[in-house]
Amino acid sequence: MNLKGGEDRDLPLDLTGLSRGLRVQGSGTVGGPAQTHVVEVPAGTEHARFALDAADDSADLDLSVYRLNQYGDTALVERAATESADEQLDLEDPEPGLYEVEVDFFAGSGPLGFTVTSFALNDKGAEGSFTAQPATAPLRAGGTTPVTLSWKGLRAGAVYLGRVAYGDTGRTTYVTVTGDPRNGPPSGTPGARPTVAVQPAYAVPGQSAVVVAKGLTPAVDFQIRVKGTNRVLASGRTNDDGGVGRLVTLPADIATGKQTLEVRYGSRSAGGSFTVAKLVLGDSEHSDAHAFDGNPLAAMTTAVRGKGTVRITVRGASGTYLSRTLAVDAGELGWYAWKSEPVETRPEKLTATLAVVADHGRTGQSTSLTWTPAAVKASSASITEDRAAAHTAKVSYTNNSEVPAFPTLRYKLTNGDLVLATLQADPEDTFTRSYDTTGVDRLDLVIDGTTVATYRNRDRAGLTGRPAMVEPFYTTFQRGGSARQHGGPASLKMTVTNRPAAYSGGFALTVGEGPEIYAGTSLLLDERIPVPRSAQEGVPVSRTVTVPAGRPLWATAYYEVQGPIFQALAVRRILVPPVATADLQPVRGSGSRPAFVVDTMPREAAAGTTASVTAAGLSPRERFTVRLDGRVVGFGRATAGGFAHAFVPVRHTHDRTLTVRVTGTGAGRSGETVLGVSG
Known part of the structure; x- marks a missing residue:
């Protein structure tokens, strides 16, 4: 390269790469379905490039890139839809993870072949000993400084991407190095063992799933099937590193339980297992709300999909505040944000756990959150x-x-x-x-x-x-x-x-x-x-x-x-x-009696847990007593506004309900409610 200087200065050259690209080939027709595949952008990637090369330069193909989450949901990142046959998308500092690459066939005749090459530019796994000589270029105003870029030991037939950054100028040059095509495609990663990973680990029938296979034979035809069936969920050719990435839709009639998605290539196959369930859990978060008296109100919001039963528990250092089994139905909403009922707790370290209740009462998929809320x-x-x-x-x-x-x-x-x-x-x-x-x-x-x-x-x-x-x-x-x-x-x-x-x-x-x-x-x-x-x-x-x-x-x-x-x-x-x-x-x-209202949170509690009992209608600072079925379980003083609160233990009982009575010291200041008991 010849660098032309605008001023006299010594300019350090910062090189990244060379990073080997992965090529996927395919074909389609105008009016037919788009062709897609999944690529992984590893952590530490500074620049990702997706280059579409159409076999027919008179055609018009378009390129889109979507971000994939762990549940197989997609979100558009970039799209290139010019009138040309070839397209290119560059992502600076992309989020690590899985991306779906989509090729659309806008114009052309007959089968339209293409090659998509994906690059994840970083220093980790760089090949070829990419160097610049000199490493610092002595620029002179108006003059030209030659710089030689060199590499060695690249794989035959592979394609690479590198980057040269010029000090603190913000300027860069991207370098593509293509191996001698007469040497054929690269032979894949030497010594790699075939592996297949399926995401998510739990899925409902009809849901999307991501299949990522590595270590297969490069550049051969493959099919993805549910093991034990002949139904093809996806097909194509492995990339030139022996990899496969596809977003597939699970059959609506797939049986629940452990399943395997099998990738067949040539005369061989490899599979990855996952679990099909009637109800699955996604991401969770906890709430940071507070009760009227300033104590934390603990609740857990979880993305759910499907229909089934869950068990929610909230535990703290002082005991269990919530333990309930509930029916959940996301209906036709796909992913649905299900929120547990809020429960008042002490300001202490809490752990909330949501678990799917599988067949015969067994615990299926579960997710937990731990946090320490403060009182206000x-x-x-x-x-x-x-x-x-x-x-x-x-x-x-x-x-x-x-x-x-x-x-x-x-x-x-x-x-x-x-x-x-x-x-x-x-x-x-x-x-x-x-x-x-x-x-x-x-x-x-x-x-x-x-x-x-x-x-x-x-x-x-x-x-x-x-x-x-x-x-x-x-x-x-x-x-x-x-x-x-x-x-x-x-x-x-x-x-x-x-x-x-x-x-x-x-x-x-x-x-x-x-x-x-x-x-x-x-x-x-x-x-x-x-x-x-x-x-x-x-x-x-x-x-x-x-x-x-x-x-x-x-x-x-x-x-x-x-x-x-x-x-x-x-x-x-x-x-x-x-x-x-x-x-x-x-x-x-x-009008003949004082107003006095007693409440419990939750309204139905499991035996052995802690419930929150409140009462409104006391005099300021009045002493009060809490009884469960006549047994004293709590006491205290009301606030200046006549509000009372106490945490009380829910004992084991054969009854389905307990009478909760709060009694003040003043005449007529007493009230009760019913607490449902489960377990």
């Missing part, structure tokens, strides 16, 4: 009589966390109805507002399924009628659902009401089952509702839907605001704690 400052809440206006109560919520809080305001009407609306408390801020209590027996503030404040309406003159709703989005539960049938849950009627925002032309109303928005696979309502656009809020619009009793629910209203000087997309939301048929009974003797 507790939030506070209160509901008191608003003496400034008749038939009103003042609701206050102080959010001491660093994320928005969305407590639910729950109205229990004297006629039995339940009305719920979600409020928003900004981080490290206090929300205060007055609400109409006409016809209301009790008001509760609920967050994460826990009642944190409660208020009994003692205004006997205001115990009939219905409250005027301040919040524009709310749900109403009324009696009139169906009883339990064939072992399934009873159903309830839930009416969702939305008051359209000013300058909106409608909204998308969605109702689903699950503890969080879109946390379940079951959508109960999904409707686009147009409304006349107006400068004022619109007339409330309601829809009634049948929902399962005793299940967490959610509702959203997405809408667009197009005002005179602004546009915005917005959403209203409600998280609905489980509602049972018994919760809709009319209230008798309203």
